[in-house]
Amino acid sequence: MKRVKLRFTSSIDVDFTDRETAIKQLDNIAVRGTRHPIVVYGPEGCGKTALLKQAKAVFEDHGYHVIYINPLAREAQEMLEYTPSIKNMVRELLKLLPEHYSRIVDAAIGLVGEVMRRFPKPRIALLLDDVFQDVGLDKAEIYVKALLNLIEYPSGDYDRVAILVVSSEGVSRDRIGRHRWAAIKEVWNLPREGLNTLYDKLPSSSKPPFEAVWSWTGGNPEYLARLLEAGWRIDSIIGDLARGRKLDLFASRLSREEIDVLRLMVEDPDHLIKRLKEREAQELERRLIELNLVIYMHDREPDAWIDDPPPERDPELGIGKYYAWQTPLHREAVRKALETTGSSVI
Ligand SMILES: Nc1ncnc2c1ncn2[C@@H]1O[C@H](COP(=O)(O)OP(=O)(O)OP(=O)(O)O)[C@@H](O)[C@H]1O
Ligand SMILES: [Mg+2]
Incomplete structure (x- = not known):
């Protein structure tokens, strides 16, 4: 499996390192898709964003159209990344912001629906980085439910859907954990x-x-x-x-x-x-x-x-x-x- 390049400091880039087990797990997820959104919690700075960047490469390897969003990204171009196959759709959608979508998270959910409508039986992965702070911790549950709806009540026929969310704040965890809407997992620092x-x-x-x-x-x-x-x-x-x-x-x-x-x-x-x-x-x-x-x-x-x-x-x-x-x-x-x-x- 190709390891993605990551910015480590302003002058050092590194390859995605270690995490063999995680890569195997992502590979298995890509083979089946997710029945529920997977929400991954872990310490700040443990490598959750890096994990999603590597996940993008894994899913693309399995023929998925991948949408990655990070509302808190420092650089605008890091807020939204996607597979070139959906470039035109993303451009159309970005023109609609902010009239139709007040948030990039809403736009990404809209985009998944659009991919389902326009591609015949597509594979789609939605990777959401630290979105709960952006949507508001009190609304985290509702957003997870909206993500589950994408899987359970799709706007078109799909082959596989995978939805992964990562977060470092533990407050939303209890709220999300009390429903059946997501599979909650943990990730730790590097070994x-x-x-x-x-x-x-x-x-x-x-x-x-x-x-x-x-x-x-x-x-x-x-x-x-x-x-x-x-x-x-x-x-x-x-x-x-x-x-x-x-x-x-x-x-x-x-x-x-x-x-x-x-x-x-x-x-x-x-x-x-x-x-x-x-x-x-x-x-x-x-x-x-x-x-x-x-x-x-x-x-x-x-x-x-x-x-x-x-x-x-x-x-x-x-x-x-x-x-x-x-x-x-x-x-x-x-x-x-x-x-x-x-x-x-x-
Ligand atoms: N597996 C890895 N291999 C190499 N570098 C990594 C790996 N995981 C993380 N890093 C590097 O460590 C730093 C922190 O990682 P990252 O930003 O992914 O953490 P995070 O959990 O998303 O942090 P935050 O909680 O602040 O969002 C980054 O510079 C990233 O490139
Ligand atoms: Mg991060």
Whole structure:
């Protein structure tokens, strides 16, 4: 299978690396299509966009017309990508924006309908990148239902349809999970060998040993790129992470009980599960998921994961059986915020 080229930093491109299992899974999905939209959750920067870019190549290999949209893309040309076979239809449709479609997500759904009407028994893949923030988290369920309708009540006869959505925010997860409208799956950071392959491709000057990079990033390729660009100044990355989430304010508003739970979670994220009977711990869980710091891991059933699941536990990386820090850097940012709060309280 051809590996797509990805932008890693402003000056380094890399091939889609590792994730053999994911590529096999995508291949199987392409053979059958999806009965429900597949919604994939994973830590920020773990490689969800990269996965969809590789998925586009896999589906095209199987003769699909592919539509990829990313409403939050930095560059306009990265917002919408498609197979050349539907170029004219996309152009017609883009002329209708914004009169007919207030959002690119709506336009993409319209486009799938159009492909079904105009091509005889087509194969169509719709790949949606981080669309829930764009449509509004409260509307995520309705959008997933609209996607299911594309499969169940199509506007024309199709051969296969595959719909994949990726998201890093865990808030919509519970809302979507309570219906039969989607198959929810998880994806984790890269495994050690995958990160090592990327690390080996980076310029060697002042590169810290791989072991250190692994224990900071936990396999997250985005944070590997950020560390490289920050000249490996780990404190600057942790500072950015804390500032972006206003962790100082977050920590300063915690109650004594919440601080107690969080301190123990820095040692072992599964401590949260032992405290969940307490209302304060429930609120803390909600905030940690909303702030993209911690993920609830459900289980390690291979079918529930895209690519291989992470280990059952890895205390060094902050991975527990039930909860995991998105990366060790996220955990470190929280540890520092707690230290600052602790010293200001005393
Ligand atoms: N399998 C991979 N091989 C090589 N590079 C990768 C891989 N996965 C991700 N990357 C690189 O790591 C960085 C982060 O990946 P990506 O943007 O796909 O993450 P993401 O999960 O979509 O992040 P976000 O949550 O911010 O949307 C990018 O520079 C991407 O090119
Ligand atoms: Mg992304």
